[in-house]
Amino acid sequence: MIKVSILGSGNVATHLYRAFAESNEVQLVQIYGRNPKKLIPFGDDVSTCSRLEDLKEADVFLLAIKDDAIEEFIQKIKSSNAIIAHTSGSIPLSQSAQKNGVFYPLQTFSKDTPVDFKSIPLCLEASDKEIYSVLEKLALAISPKVFSISSPQRKSLHLSAVFVCNFVNHLYHIGEDLCAKNEVPFEILHALITETARKASLHSPKTVQTGPALRNDQQSIAKHLELLTNENYTEIYKLLTQSIQATYGTKL
């Protein structure tokens, strides 16, 4: 049994708590949250605390807190004998504690949407092999998708995630907005959105690109630009069209 405490009470902390609670290989020692009110949803199934001094011993302290608070927290608890692993995509492995680690679940979490941890990739890093093997055991207790990822690799993964998740969601919103303006139910686009995402897991996205930009269909492109009235949307349309054509060497 690996003894784990989670420091944090937000989305990532909540989802990690639920996943660990279901595993027989993990013993949840404590949830720490500065604000006691935010600890109420965790109920009586796990011990909670609101002062770092009250942290009990554990094998791993998982920091599921804001990026800019991570190093400050590590300074406060670094005397502990536990592995101190943060869960951030963009912060490098710390050098401050005795045993440093990273336990980064690459997924977009909303508090109210349940997630199946078994499908979530866990990106691990550690300051030595022994620490890595503890984190690996902990990760495998909740997901079979465990990857050894260095700090520079994780940085680039985090950047890629902005493109394939945050920016993609903004394009969904633009589609939704254009539908609303023309009184078309956005629901009509759901199947297309799902299928486009499904294809990305089956094939290299580069090989399945379609659309007017790729075909250099100037007539459709001109019609689309005529329809767009939001200046940002027009700029996005032009820039992504240009980037697609640059990628595939389409003749302009």
Place this chain on the structure above:
Amino acid sequence: MIKVSILGSGNVATHLYRAFAESNEVQLVQIYGRNPKKLIPFGDDVSTCSRLEDLKEADVFLLAIKDDAIEEFIQKIKSSNAIIAHTSGSIPLSQSAQKNGVFYPLQTFSKDTPVDFKSIPLCLEASDKEIYSVLEKLALAISPKVFSISSPQRKSLHLSAVFVCNFVNHLYHIGEDLCAKNEVPFEILHALITETARKASLHSPKTVQTGPALRNDQQSIAKHLELLTNENYTEIYKLLTQSIQATYGTKL
């Protein structure tokens, strides 16, 4: 039984053929394709022809051909008594034939990837109610998702589809490219891509936006811009960040 002939032998024609072939309410009369070689994959289960003069009578001629050939084709076959319906998202309802219609399946089709037509929205338009009701019956034979969509609505749907499918796929490609440059398997992003798409069908994308742009996390944004070496990617990052911030009125 509605008698249908498909004019065209590409992706859309192939998928429509397969869907109709499975329905008991549709009788496939013919597949027309100018190039006889392209008709070979349809096998012996359906009659084929390569000359418009050889088209037999049918209730509906479905044109699954390139956008810029549609009106020319309608001119050639307009004397027919059949409903002539095209399958394009961007071409308005024709006024040329006796009975004009549109039968637009909103999906991205690849020849080798089977699709489940039951999940595909069919956007219909017709020059009168009687014609609409025939097209509706035909559509319901292969999908429960049937929508009455006017030509201007369809135009805006087609534009929205470029954002949520073509442009989204290009962002997937950028993610893939960034992963490759840093020797990270793109597979790690599959779960995130699927979940982001799934969320868009459950919630309004506007309400589930996340990421550094929304949080106005200048530190992460600066780090990401430092990592990007491709000029197009840098411009896309900046523009989409700006558009997200404009959408949510994030203080800059």
